[in-house]
Amino acid sequence: MSTFVIGYYALLLTASTAAAYFNKRQPFMMLFSLTLVSFIVGIIGGAGALRAIAFAAAALALAAMVSYAFREFLINIVGRELGKELRTAPLTAAFGMFVIFVYAIAGIFAPWIAPHGEAEVISSAFAPADANMLLGADQLGRDMFSRLVYGTRNSVGLALTATIAAFVMGAGAGLLAATKGGWFDNFMGRFADVIMSIPSLIFALLMLSIFGPSMPVIIIAVAIIYAPRVFRLTRAVAGNVVVMDYIEAAKLRGEGTGYLIRREILPNSTAPLIAEFGLEFCFVFLLVAGLSFLGLGIQPPTADWGSMVRENATLISFGEITPLIPAAAIALLTVAVNFVVDWMLHRSSGLKE
Amino acid sequence: MPKKKEVLLKIRDLKIQGYSDETWVDIIKGVDLTLHRGEVMGLIGESGAGKSTIGAAAMGYARDGTRITEDSSIEFDGMELTTATEGERRALRGARIAYVAQSAAASFNPAHKIIDQHTEAPLQYRLKKRMEAQEDAVDLYNRLRLPNPAEIGFRYPHQVSGGQLQRAMTAMAMSCRPDLIIFDEPTTALDVTTQIEVLAAIRDIVEQFNTAALYITHDLAVVAQMADTIKVLLKGSEVEEAPTAEMLSNPKEDYTKSLWAVRSFESPQRFRKEGATPLISVKEVDAAYSAGPKILNNVSFDIHEGMTVAVVGESGSGKSTCARVITGLLPPQKGEILFKGEPFPADYRQRNKDQLRQCQMIYQMADTALNPKVKISEIIGRPAQFYSGLKGAALKARVDELLDLIELDPSKYYNRYPPELSGGQKQRIGIARALAAEPSFIICDEVTSALDQLVAEGILRLLDRLQNELNLAYMFITHDLATVRSIADEVIVMQHGKVVEQGPKDDMFKPPHHPYTDLLLSSVPEMDPNWLSTLLEERGVDNLGDAAAAKIDPNDAKIVR
Numbered sequence: 001m002s003t004f005v006i007g008y009y010a011l012l013l014t015a016s017t018a019a020a021y022f023n024k025r026q027p028f029m030m031l032f033s034l035t036l037v038s039f040i041v042g043i044i045g046g047a048g049a050l051r052a053i054a055f056a057a058a059a060l061a062l063a064a065m066v067s068y069a070f071r072e073f074l075i076n077i078v079g080r081e082l083g084k085e086l087r088t089a090p091l092t093a094a095f096g097m098f099v100i101f102v103y104a105i106a107g108i109f110a111p112w113i114a115p116h117g118e119a120e121v122i123s124s125a126f127a128p129a130d131a132n133m134l135l136g137a138d139q140l141g142r143d144m145f146s147r148l149v150y151g152t153r154n155s156v157g158l159a160l161t162a163t164i165a166a167f168v169m170g171a172g173a174g175l176l177a178a179t180k181g182g183w184f185d186n187f188m189g190r191f192a193d194v195i196m197s198i199p200s201l202i203f204a205l206l207m208l209s210i211f212g213p214s215m216p217v218i219i220i221a222v223a224i225i226y227a228p229r230v231f232r233l234t235r236a237v238a239g240n241v242v243v244m245d246y247i248e249a250a251k252l253r254g255e256g257t258g259y260l261i262r263r264e265i266l267p268n269s270t271a272p273l274i275a276e277f278g279l280e281f282c283f284v285f286l287l288v289a290g291l292s293f294l295g296l297g298i299q300p301p302t303a304d305w306g307s308m309v310r311e312n313a314t315l316i317s318f319g320e321i322t323p324l325i326p327a328a329a330i331a332l333l334t335v336a337v338n339f340v341v342d343w344m345l346h347r348s349s350g351l352k353e
Numbered sequence: 354m355p356k357k358k359e360v361l362l363k364i365r366d367l368k369i370q371g372y373s374d375e376t377w378v379d380i381i382k383g384v385d386l387t388l389h390r391g392e393v394m395g396l397i398g399e400s401g402a403g404k405s406t407i408g409a410a411a412m413g414y415a416r417d418g419t420r421i422t423e424d425s426s427i428e429f430d431g432m433e434l435t436t437a438t439e440g441e442r443r444a445l446r447g448a449r450i451a452y453v454a455q456s457a458a459a460s461f462n463p464a465h466k467i468i469d470q471h472t473e474a475p476l477q478y479r480l481k482k483r484m485e486a487q488e489d490a491v492d493l494y495n496r497l498r499l500p501n502p503a504e505i506g507f508r509y510p511h512q513v514s515g516g517q518l519q520r521a522m523t524a525m526a527m528s529c530r531p532d533l534i535i536f537d538e539p540t541t542a543l544d545v546t547t548q549i550e551v552l553a554a555i556r557d558i559v560e561q562f563n564t565a566a567l568y569i570t571h572d573l574a575v576v577a578q579m580a581d582t583i584k585v586l587l588k589g590s591e592v593e594e595a596p597t598a599e600m601l602s603n604p605k606e607d608y609t610k611s612l613w614a615v616r617s618f619e620s621p622q623r624f625r626k627e628g629a630t631p632l633i634s635v636k637e638v639d640a641a642y643s644a645g646p647k648i649l650n651n652v653s654f655d656i657h658e659g660m661t662v663a664v665v666g667e668s669g670s671g672k673s674t675c676a677r678v679i680t681g682l683l684p685p686q687k688g689e690i691l692f693k694g695e696p697f698p699a700d701y702r703q704r705n706k707d708q709l710r711q712c713q714m715i716y717q718m719a720d721t722a723l724n725p726k727v728k729i730s731e732i733i734g735r736p737a738q739f740y741s742g743l744k745g746a747a748l749k750a751r752v753d754e755l756l757d758l759i760e761l762d763p764s765k766y767y768n769r770y771p772p773e774l775s776g777g778q779k780q781r782i783g784i785a786r787a788l789a790a791e792p793s794f795i796i797c798d799e800v801t802s803a804l805d806q807l808v809a810e811g812i813l814r815l816l817d818r819l820q821n822e823l824n825l826a827y828m829f830i831t832h833d834l835a836t837v838r839s840i841a842d843e844v845i846v847m848q849h850g851k852v853v854e855q856g857p858k859d860d861m862f863k864p865p866h867h868p869y870t871d872l873l874l875s876s877v878p879e880m881d882p883n884w885l886s887t888l889l890e891e892r893g894v895d896n897l898g899d900a901a902a903a904k905i906d907p908n909d910a911k912i913v914r
Contacts (some may be wrong), residue, residue, distance in 0.1 A: 029669065108507070132631075244721045244722075244724075245716045245721045245722035246722055246723055246724040247719065248682065248714075248717070249714065249722060249786070251701070252680055252681075252682070252701055252709065252713075252714065252792070253709060253735070253736055253739060254701075254704075254706055254709045255739070259417055261733075263724075263727065264727075267724070267726035267727065268725065268726050269723065
């Protein structure tokens with residue numbers, strides 16, 4: 001038996017005994033069941049499998065430490081009120097915020113971070129990774145890492161713009177419908193139904209093949225697809241607010257619709273809307289990536305994660321994981337945003353304990 | 354009446370903590386309580402005194418975010434609840450300790466029939482077979498004097514009125530013949546006429562089965578009817594405890610005395626000026642919600658400058674609809690509203706700013722009447738800005754002046770948000786918002802019914818002072834006759850959308866009354882522990898609330914048309 005294996009079991013057993021001694025029920029159960037699992041995995045898979053487990057645990061611990069430190073960092077730099085809110089965030093949410101923060105930095109400072117240009121051909125096709133190219137080259141010999149960094153800017157930027165557009169349209173119409181009521185409400189509701197009845201991918205493909213795949217067309221098409229869902233949510237949330245007595249008081253004061261929406265209704269519906277924003281952002285992001293994968297999204301040579309997966313897909317047959325890296329970037333962002341949204345939903349739903 | 358028998362519930366040094374601002378804060382600060390079998394104890398105190406928390410703790414239950422500290426002891430029939438397992442405590446609940454919640458309408462599951470919910474506990478604990486439990490339920494309904502006892506259980510909760518639902522809930526609590534029932538403000542949400550039915554029913558059944566009860570309420574007169582002993586609580590600590598009669602006649606602590614003295618406030622009666630044009634006059638108004646039945650039927654009354662007109666009646670009598678017609682939220686089908694002799698546009702959208710400002714409203718629930726996301730300074734400042742066009746320093750000065758008027762310190766409250774205030778403070782902000790418009794007429798819709806008596810009295814005194822200073826007219830919608838007695842100048846009694854009687858206050862409280870007024874007046878609990886018994890003897894158990902209202906003879910000589 002190698003020293004690694006001996007150390008591995010020794011550490012696990014010491015830790016679980018310590019947990020049991022100090023009466024920490026949950027950590028003990030976790031550590032000891034891990035020990036039992038490790039016995040079996042060790043017999044079947046040998047030292048390699050144990051190494052994998054140790055590596056996964058270390059990665060998890062690292063992520064937890066980073067999230068914990070990042071949360072403390074955020075609490076310290078924001079004001080008191082916001083700091084109190086942040087303290088309620090679980091580690092998963094802190095991890096999500098950290099990932100979003102990293103993506104934001106990568107997107108904003110892309111030209112300075114990326115070692116090579118977005119469309120710069122610097123080596124042969126599918127060149128392996130070396131000191132110059134962190135992740136190797138793509139099918140035309142461009143640096144994969146640089147394109148990934150630029151891709152953050154393009155893919156995330158596009159998805160963000162489209163989501164904001166969808167929210168401006170949907171939330172605006174929803175608030176207006178809830179406040180006005182009557183035929184306007186009915187008309188908007190049926191209009192939203194009509195849009196929702198068209199399959200979204202087909203609608204997007206249709207729009208893109210009619211108007212050509214340019215950035216503005218993608219943004220508008222995606223915004224139109226997602227606006228009705230935002231409309232429905234906003235109308236439902238605002239519908240609960242407009243029946244409150246303070247709205248009646250404002251109406252009796254003679255306030256106009258603009259004031260009612262801006263000062264009275266909107267501040268009371270932001271929490272679910274922000275949560276919905278995070279959720280919709282993920283869907284929009286995946287739709288945009290999907291469109292790019294089909295070749296109808298962002299056009300080459302602009303770097304974009306969806307099309308990067310498609311262009312390098314052939315490498316999969318050679319056992320390379322390169323095409324999976326942009327896919328993993330998409331997955332990581334989606335998971336991160338969902339972590340943050342979960343926390344916000346939890347807060348806004350009042351399930352505090 | 355106290356029966357010194359075996360001790361059922363013994364609470365010693367109960368401390369309950371709540372988690373807020375990242376520390377544990379004491380909510381209940383060491384309360385002792387001893388309850389014998391068959392004894393009824395009243396727990397009273399203002400909101401936040403910890404009455405309901407103690408009630409829940411008697412079942413060994415602490416709400417989410419709170420915990421019972423380890424050195425407290427709750428002993429139920431020899432069993433220590435604080436150290437019992439969750440399973441053991443669960444076995445007690447429903448079977449040996451039952452709970453009757455404040456709002457039966459919110460506590461029944463609307464998707465199941467009443468009797469299905471009633472028989473759930475006996476079946477769960479295998480005490481009875483389904484059919485036995487059902488027969489027992491009918492028997493209990495009978496004892497609680499519910500109409501159609503054989504049939505009422507097979508309805509859904511929404512098909513039954515509030516008072517009946519509250520009695521059905523009491524029957525449900527009785528289903529396993531528990532040793533202890535906790536009543537958490539069971540009649541607070543009910544009208545006086547309905548309340549009396551429920552009170553009589555609860556008292557009867559508790560006596561019949563010799564059940565011990567904790568009766569939680571903030572209404573002294575109610576607790577005086579129900580309890581053998583009364584315990585007064587203030588901010589999580591006990592103030593004093595004594596048998597009911599002694600407590601009423603001879604309270605020891607200052608706080609208790611102040612609670613007892615609350616109903617003493619009375620503003621002097623004002624009279625109409627001869628020949629003056631009324632400020633608001635409602636003329637032969639009929640109103641209904643869209644295609645529904647008529648809510649108001651030929652309603653006419655006048656409100657004069659600087660006077661308070663109280664509109665009383667049980668819920669559903671059209672009081673609030675009347676207010677909606679005057680404010681223009683509900684244009685009447687027939688008739689009109691005159692303001693100083695000039696017709697007021699029927700729809701608020703057609704009124705101009707000056708007409709809108711004249712008539713302001715103060716709402717029952719301050720929680721929903723103030724936008725929780727807007728600062729106090731803006732809530733009060735907006736009407737001043739909107740109507741008078743004040744800006745900057747002038748606006749700030751006006752807001753400070755208004756905060757001073759309602760007796761809140763401007764520097765402290767200027768930048769706060771409504772959720773940070775207590776119920777009474779919120780209601781004051783609601784008043785300030787109405788005043789900011791500089792109105793001549795304010796509609797007060799049940800403004801004190803959600804408040805504790807001490808706080809409510811403060812609000813009434815404030816309203817009265819403001820009326821004298823600013824020459825305001827109030828339309829005071831209420832179902833609480835004590836409030837009417839303290840603040841009103843004229844009284845209007847409504848029933849089924851009609852005005853049954855109106856006149857100056859002093860005349861209204863003197864007989865002869867319209868039979869309905871009489872019923873309302875005699876249903877208000879008094880601070881005499883024998884009041885309910887006396888009343889029951891006079892009227893008979895079957896002549897209470899709805900039953901009595903239905904028996905009013907339409908051709909009674911005292912009904913004036």
